[in-house]
Amino acid sequence: MVASAFDYVAAGSYDEAVRLLASSGDDAKILAGGQSLMPMLNLRLAHPELLIDINPADTRPPSVAGGVLRLPALTRHRVLIEDDLVRQHCPLLADAVRHVGNVRVRNRGTIGGSLAHADPTSEIGGCVLAAGAQVLARGPDGERAIPAQELFAGYWTTALDDGEIITDVLIPVARPRQGWSFHEMVRRTSDFAIVAVAALVELDESGTAVTAARVALAGVADRVTLADPELAGLELAGLELAGRASGGDLDADPDAAVAAAAARIAGRLEPSDDVHASAAYRRRLAEVLTARALRQACARAARAARAAGAAGAAG
Amino acid sequence: MNKRQIMLTVNGRDHEVWVQPSQTLLDVLHDELGLSDVRYGCGEGLCGTCTVLLDGEPVNGCLTLAVQAVGRQVTTMRGLLGPGDTLHPLQECFLRRGASQCGFCTPGMVLTSLDLVRRHREQGRARPSREEIRYALVGNLCRCTGYTKILDAIEEYADLAAGQ
Numbered sequence: 156m157v158a159s160a161f162d163y164v165a166a167g168s169y170d171e172a173v174r175l176l177a178s179s180g181d182d183a184k185i186l187a188g189g190q191s192l193m194p195m196l197n198l199r200l201a202h203p204e205l206l207i208d209i210n211p212a213d214t215r216p217p218s219v220a221g222g223v224l225r226l227p228a229l230t231r232h233r234v235l236i237e238d239d240l241v242r243q244h245c246p247l248l249a250d251a252v253r254h255v256g257n258v259r260v261r262n263r264g265t266i267g268g269s270l271a272h273a274d275p276t277s278e279i280g281g282c283v284l285a286a287g288a289q290v291l292a293r294g295p296d297g298e299r300a301i302p303a304q305e306l307f308a309g310y311w312t313t314a315l316d317d318g319e320i321i322t323d324v325l326i327p328v329a330r331p332r333q334g335w336s337f338h339e340m341v342r343r344t345s346d347f348a349i350v351a352v353a354a355l356v357e358l359d360e361s362g363t364a365v366t367a368a369r370v371a372l373a374g375v376a377d378r379v380t381l382a383d384p385e386l387a388g389l390e391l392a393g394l395e396l397a398g399r400a401s402g403g404d405l406d407a408d409p410d411a412a413v414a415a416a417a418a419r420i421a422g423r424l425e426p427s428d429d430v431h432a433s434a435a436y437r438r439r440l441a442e443v444l445t446a447r448a449l450r451q452a453c454a455r456a457a458r459a460a461r462a463a464g465a466a467g468a469a470g
Numbered sequence: 471m472n473k474r475q476i477m478l479t480v481n482g483r484d485h486e487v488w489v490q491p492s493q494t495l496l497d498v499l500h501d502e503l504g505l506s507d508v509r510y511g512c513g514e515g516l517c518g519t520c521t522v523l524l525d526g527e528p529v530n531g532c533l534t535l536a537v538q539a540v541g542r543q544v545t546t547m548r549g550l551l552g553p554g555d556t557l558h559p560l561q562e563c564f565l566r567r568g569a570s571q572c573g574f575c576t577p578g579m580v581l582t583s584l585d586l587v588r589r590h591r592e593q594g595r596a597r598p599s600r601e602e603i604r605y606a607l608v609g610n611l612c613r614c615t616g617y618t619k620i621l622d623a624i625e626e627y628a629d630l631a632a633g634q
Binding site for chain 2: 156157158159160161162163165186189190193194196197198206208210256257258259260262263343344345
């Protein structure tokens with residue numbers, strides 16, 4: 156199909172885009188990478204009068220300062236995969252984005268556009284939740300920070316005000332003794348996830364016990380969802396990672412505790428049936444993938460702790 | 471909406487065209503400039519038949535507006551032809567291996583795999599493995615070949631390119 160006619164204006168800055176948006180109201184849409192919006196226009200699921208193209212507004216690359224990885228809203232998916240700063244400071248995201256779309260979608264798609272689109276099966280949405288990210292939004296009243304946990308409000312709906320635009324995503328950099336993992340189930344590579352799980356696990360100073368575990372799930376609700384940290388955390392807290400002391404490969408990883416945490420997390424979910432999968436299947440997937448993700452994140456955290464310990468001893 | 475006049479640089483040549491702001495790059499290349507090697511497939515960015523290179527990167531022609539291509543280099547498969555319309559070595563590999571049957575997906579396959587091989591070379595990596603080629607082509611659908619011959623052709627070209 157062909158989109159209904161609309162007008163187009165290129166915004167040279169975020170401030171200009173905010174002004175244009177304010178003066179055109181409900182009839183305008185922001186165009187970032189266009190890999191979700193343009194299909195909606197081609198399918199006539201959306202009928203804006205005006206597209207405000209923010210691609211000329213921002214050319215900043217990812218940067219790191221003060222323990223925060225700053226990803227400008229127009230950071231393309233390909234950059235998330237390939238950029239050294241992203242790979243070093245948020246390997247979870249760099250890995251997960253490999254599952255998004257295809258080469259062409261990743262060349263154009265942006266992190267800000269993806270988050271603003273708020274697809275409930277979004278891999279990127281899951282990652283920013285697990286990573287405890289914040290989103291900077293600019294509107295007529297200035298700039299504000301929105302915790303990722305408060306950003307998603309329902310199917311393709313965010314907490315952004317009508318006149319607001321995402322300009323940056325701020326992610327706390329990966330810490331020593333932290334491990335990550337991303338798993339998803341799809342019918343075909345590049346499809347929207349049926350269920351996706353992103354997990355971050357952190358170990359204590361001794362590198363033997365889990366102090367924090369954050370698990371985010373996509374495809375199990377009307378929005379990407381952060382599991383109650385207590386469900387993941389309490390079950391794992393104090394967990395002994397037996398393989399670590401002997402320098403082993405964590406074969407003795409905490410299977411029972413991980414399984415229990417995954418079961419608790421999945422048990423709380425209330426996914427719905429749709430054409431892709433039944434609610435029961437989604438819940439089952441959530442449990443299996445959460446267990447896999449926690450297990451792998453624990454193993455990686457233990458490896459990171461050993462490396463940090465060795466570096467400390469050498470220093 | 472009012473049409474506007476824009477300048478598009480396609481396969482190294484400048485074209486002045488009148489476009490509606492809502493016209494996609496695919497529509498303008500195919501309908502206005504007569505480039506039949508850029509094709510409408512799904513309109514959602516899933517199938518790859520409208521693939522063009524924008525400043526060297528594969529993008530969806532159906533999800534890019536023509537006005538967004540102003541000041542950029544647009545390359546379609548036709549732009550790969552040598553003097554006297556000689557085929558690009560990758561196209562030769564497609565022919566030799568029987569990787570093109572009805573031909574509808576071929577331009578997208580060729581442009582996407584060319585980008586893959588070029589990237590590997592520029593980044594000093596080994597030529598892409600069969601698995602890496604498969605991954606790069608998940609968004610390019612072929613309903614004829616069953617893909618095996620396409621992978622064969624791209625592997626042959628990757629070996630050729632690595633030997634140069």
